[in-house]
Amino acid sequence: MEQIQGASAVVDIRGLNTRFGRNVVHDNVSLSVRPGEIFALVGSSGCGKSTLLRTIIMLLQPVSGSIRVFDQEVLGLSDEEALPLRRRWGVMFERGALFSSLTVAENVGMVLREHTQLSAQLIEEVAAMKIALTGLPADAGAKYPSELSGGMRKRAALARAIALDPELLFLDEPTAGLDPLSASGIDELVRSLRDALGLTIMMVTHDLDLLWRAADRVAVLGEGNILGVGTMTELSRSDHPIIREYFYGPRGRAARE
Amino acid sequence: MERIAGTMTAEQIVQLVIEMDAASATAAARLRCAGAWVVQGAAQLERRLEALRLPSEGKVVIDGAAISALDTSGAWLLHRTIRKLEQHGCSVTINGLRPEFSTLLQRVASCATTSENPHPPTPNLLARIGRLSWRHLLDMYSMLSFVGECAIILLYSLARPHRIRWRPVLHNLQTAGFEALPITGLLSFLMGVVIAYQGAGQLQRFGANVFIADLVGLTMLRELSPLLTAIIVAGRSGSAYAAQIGTMKITEEIDALRTIGVRPLELLVLPKMLALIIALPLLTVYTDAAGILGGMIMANAKLGVSFDVFINRLGDAVTMSSFLTGVGKAPVFAAIIALVGCHRGFQVTDSADSVGRQTTASVVQSIFLVIVADALFSVAFNWLKI
Numbered sequence: 176m177e178q179i180q181g182a183s184a185v186v187d188i189r190g191l192n193t194r195f196g197r198n199v200v201h202d203n204v205s206l207s208v209r210p211g212e213i214f215a216l217v218g219s220s221g222c223g224k225s226t227l228l229r230t231i232i233m234l235l236q237p238v239s240g241s242i243r244v245f246d247q248e249v250l251g252l253s254d255e256e257a258l259p260l261r262r263r264w265g266v267m268f269e270r271g272a273l274f275s276s277l278t279v280a281e282n283v284g285m286v287l288r289e290h291t292q293l294s295a296q297l298i299e300e301v302a303a304m305k306i307a308l309t310g311l312p313a314d315a316g317a318k319y320p321s322e323l324s325g326g327m328r329k330r331a332a333l334a335r336a337i338a339l340d341p342e343l344l345f346l347d348e349p350t351a352g353l354d355p356l357s358a359s360g361i362d363e364l365v366r367s368l369r370d371a372l373g374l375t376i377m378m379v380t381h382d383l384d385l386l387w388r389a390a391d392r393v394a395v396l397g398e399g400n401i402l403g404v405g406t407m408t409e410l411s412r413s414d415h416p417i418i419r420e421y422f423y424g425p426r427g428r429a430a431r432e
Numbered sequence: 433m434e435r436i437a438g439t440m441t442a443e444q445i446v447q448l449v450i451e452m453d454a455a456s457a458t459a460a461a462r463l464r465c466a467g468a469w470v471v472q473g474a475a476q477l478e479r480r481l482e483a484l485r486l487p488s489e490g491k492v493v494i495d496g497a498a499i500s501a502l503d504t505s506g507a508w509l510l511h512r513t514i515r516k517l518e519q520h521g522c523s524v525t526i527n528g529l530r531p532e533f534s535t536l537l538q539r540v541a542s543c544a545t546t547s548e549n550p551h552p553p554t555p556n557l558l559a560r561i562g563r564l565s566w567r568h569l570l571d572m573y574s575m576l577s578f579v580g581e582c583a584i585i586l587l588y589s590l591a592r593p594h595r596i597r598w599r600p601v602l603h604n605l606q607t608a609g610f611e612a613l614p615i616t617g618l619l620s621f622l623m624g625v626v627i628a629y630q631g632a633g634q635l636q637r638f639g640a641n642v643f644i645a646d647l648v649g650l651t652m653l654r655e656l657s658p659l660l661t662a663i664i665v666a667g668r669s670g671s672a673y674a675a676q677i678g679t680m681k682i683t684e685e686i687d688a689l690r691t692i693g694v695r696p697l698e699l700l701v702l703p704k705m706l707a708l709i710i711a712l713p714l715l716t717v718y719t720d721a722a723g724i725l726g727g728m729i730m731a732n733a734k735l736g737v738s739f740d741v742f743i744n745r746l747g748d749a750v751t752m753s754s755f756l757t758g759v760g761k762a763p764v765f766a767a768i769i770a771l772v773g774c775h776r777g778f779q780v781t782d783s784a785d786s787v788g789r790q791t792t793a794s795v796v797q798s799i800f801l802v803i804v805a806d807a808l809f810s811v812a813f814n815w816l817k818i
Contacts, residue, residue, distance in 0.1 A: 275783035292475035297509075304508050307543035321782030340471045340503035371539045372504065373532075 184243075185210050185343055185375045186231060191240030193226060200226050201237070202399035213369055213376045213389050217421065218396035224379040225269070227396065228347055231377075232266055233257055244343070262290055264343040265336035269351060271328040273320040279306060279331045280316035286338035302338070309334045310364060326357030330364070337368065344368070346378035350385050362388045383422075395421060461487045461522075463513075466498030469506025477509050486513075489521050497528030507533070507540040515544070571779075578775045582705065585697045600703035601710075608669040608704075609711030613718065615668070616661050620652070620719035623660060624726025627651055632734040641735040645745035648727030653750055653758045657719045659806055662765035665712060666798040670773035673704055674794035677777025678787040686778075696778075705770040712766035713759050720758065753818050761809050765802050772798040 184207035193201040200223040208214040216224045229235045231242055233249055242249050247260060273282050283302040287293060293301070306316050309330040320328055329349060336344060349365065350358040366389050369376055380386065386393055387407055395402045395410065397417045403410055411422045469477060486492075494514070502510075514524050529537065555563065589596050631647040677700055680686050689696045724746065731737040737745075776794035780786045 276785035287471075291471060293478060293505075294475075297474075297478055300512070301505055301508055304504065304540060304543045308504065308540070319783065337504070340505055367539075371536055 183210065184208060185245060186214075186377060187241075187243040187246075188227075188231070189241040189243075191227075191230070191237050191242065193223065193230060193235070193237045199399050201230075201240075204240070204396075204399075204401055206394050206401055206404060208375060208377050209392075210375055211369070211373060212391040213365065213378070215386055215390040215393045216377070216379045216396055217381065217386065217393055218402075219417075219421070220381075222396045223399065224396050225347055228345055228377070228379050232264070232345055233261075262339055263341055264345060265339065265341035266345045267329070267332045267336040267347065267349065269347040271320065271332040273328060273332055273335065275320050278317055278319055279311070279323070279334070282320070282331065283316075283335050283338045286335060290339055302334075305334045305338055306331070308337070308368075310360060326353045326360070329353065329357075329361065333364070333368075337372070337374075340372065342373075342375060344374050344376045346376060346380075348380055348382075349378055350380065350382040355384075358382060358384065359388075361385070365389045461490065461492045462495060463492060464495045464498070465510070466500070468501040469499055469509065470501050470503045471505040474505045474509060477506070481509060481513055486517055486520060487522060490523075492517050492522045492524050494524060494526045495528055496526055496530075496533065499529065499533060502533045502536055504536070504540055507537045510537060511541045511544065574779070575772075575775055578778070579771055581697055582701055582771060582774075585695065585702055586705070589698065589702055595698075596706070597699065597703055600699070601707045604704050604707030605711050607672075608665065608708055609715060612665060612668055612711075612715060616664050616715055616719050617722040619664060620657055620660055620722040621726040623656055624648055624652055624723035624728075625730045627656075627723075628727040628730035629734060632731070636735060641731075641737055642741060642745050643749075644727065644731040644735055644737055645742045646749035648724060648731070649746045649750040650754060652723035652727065653720050654754050655758070655806070657723050658716045658758050658761045658765065659802070661712065661715050661719045662762070662769065662802045663799055665708070665715070665766075666769045666773075666802060667795055669704075669708065670769045670798045671791050671795050673770065673773030674776040674780075674791045675787060677774055678780030678790055681778065681780045682782060682784075682787070701770070701774045704774060705767060708766040708770045709763045712769075713762040716759050716762040720755070757809070757813055757818055761806065764805055764809075768801045768805060769798045772801060 186206075186208040188207070189205050191201050191204040192199075204227065216227060218224050226235060230237050231244065231249070233252065237250065240250070244260060245263060249257070249260065252260070273279070274285070277285060280299065280302045283305050284298045287298045287301060291298075303313070303316055307313065311327060311330050311334065315323065315327060315331065320331065323331060333346075333349070336346075346365070350361050353361065362385050365376060365378070365385075368374055378385075378390075390407060392405060393407055393410055394404045395415075395418050402415050403413050403418050405413075410418060413419065413422075467473070494510075496510075499506075514526075517524050526534070526537075628644055628648050631644055632641075635641055635643055635647070677686070680700075686696050686700075689699060728739055728742050731742055732739060773794045776790040776797070779793075780790050
């Protein structure tokens with residue numbers, strides 16, 4: 176497990192403790208995400224992956240610890256102070272969280288309208304471009320989220336997350352609930368977005384295929400702590416029992432081939 | 433890849449440069465772009481590109497060597513300019529753009545979709561009226577069929593009482609009935625006070641002080657107390673029914689019930705309706721008492737009518753039939769509130785907006801129908817001379 180200098184990391188977590196009542200979720204968790212990499216958090220259900228993500232994006236307050244994003248401490252920031260930071264990252268939620276009363280194009284356009292002074296015409300064009308960038312057909316923009324399939328909804332959520340050209344993208348389970356074809360589409364999408372836009376991507380996933388194909392580095396979360404960090408190849412050589420179980424279960428083996 | 437989008441300073445935004453060298457007759461026009469073409473400065477870029485007088489023909493060379501940062505919004509603006517020039521009939525070449533930026537530009541350009549007109553023309557007034565009436569007709573039709581379905585389920589269940597789910601019935605009795613006691617009691621008490629207060633002045637002028645009992649008793653028992661209770665319950669429980677069923681519809685719980693083989697009407701609507709039909713008459717009796725208590729206290733304070741005189745007079749003034757007409761309306765109001773609330777809940781489509789709209793509609797519609805029903809009752813009782 177290597178440590179990199181905190182100053183160069185996009186996300187730098189030190190000694191994070193999270194608790195819900197008496198239930199300890201994170202016990203002294205530390206990790207760093209480097210610029211330009213696709214970083215994945217994995218672990219069994221309920222191990223606190225999504226909680227960690229929600230803590231980084233300031234939806235949850237930890238008990239103690241430090242989280243620095245773009246070299247700025249996020250814990251204890253007021254909404255006012257957090258705004259410039261929030262504009263620099265995009266979040267895609269597990270179930271999309273698209274605004275159900277707005278069309279897809281309006282969902283994307285709303286972010287642009289809120290944070291830029293672009294003309295309505297340009298907002299419409301840029302929104303259509305972002306929607307196309309995520310691989311949605313042109314007519315999807317005029318549809319409401321409820322009219323889309325699960326995979327299309329994920330793509331639409333991604334389009335909204337990249338609306339402001341963020342430098343850092345958080346993806347919560349980008350492929351959960353998708354058919355293999357759509358899921359592999361998302362793999363390529365994530366990679367191509369990173370390559371084209373130079374994003375740093377931090378994602379939570381269960382999808383071993385996605386991990387092998389897209390992730391540069393992976394952190395395995397378990398027992399309230401980071402069990403291992405490294406590339407997939409490195410992790411698959413780990414002899415930690417939980418990591419082995421994760422990667423050498425029947426599905427893990429299939430994905431590796 | 434170098435990106436300075438997030439850390440771009442105001443100074444860098446000012447450096448956005450778009451320069452146009454006027455084309456001489458033979459040479460190509462040169463468009464020099466520089467600075468950070470990113471979303472933060474996009475609004476300014478857009479304005480400056482708009483203001484630019486683009487040549488209508490000939491060769492245009494775009495010099496992008498000095499572009500220090502480019503993101504998708506900036507790339508789109510660049511692509512848009514190129515497209516506009518090409519539409520004018522110019523031939524465009526791009527020079528000096530960094531390789532990663534030109535990859536991005538190509539990628540964005542490949543996303544340019546032929547945008548068909550996304551806004552359908554707004555229909556004219558006549559079409560809107562027609563559409564609205566048609567929607568209301570459909571609404572009435574669906575309400576009618578909903579009432580029919582519920583009636584069938586009700587009869588079916590009454591024939592097999594052991595199939596009725598008593599737990600939800602009791603739960604609904606608790607939430608819609610028992611928990612409504614404080615608010616309905618208080619409001620009815622105040623209503624009794626108000627009537628007695630308003631009536632006192634008039635009656636005093638005729639020296640008919642004791643008739644305050646007739647006034648309070650008849651208005652409360654026959655009209656106000658059932659109506660008031662129904663309106664409060666419509667606001668409290670009818671809206672809750674609509675919101676609950678609506679949310680269940682969005683989360684596909686209703687569909688899940690159907691697949692398990694449970695009829696949603698039987699599980700969700702019937703217990704609510706039964707509970708409300710039991711609770712509302714009981715609440716009405718209770719609010720009758722609270723209202724009369726209010727009137728009695730006011731009569732004592734304002735007119736000096738003592739409690740026992742008031743109660744004696746009340747016994748003569750209010751017949752059993754007056755009391756029963758009031759309480760008898762309550763089950764009908766209850767059925768209206770439960771049916772409208774649940775029906776509105778089932779009308780919810782897939783957006784959060786729609787839950788709000790249908791909940792509002794449930795309250796407005798049930799209060800409206802309760803008052804209409806009350807008016808019909810008055811006419812009917814008048815005919816029947818009750």
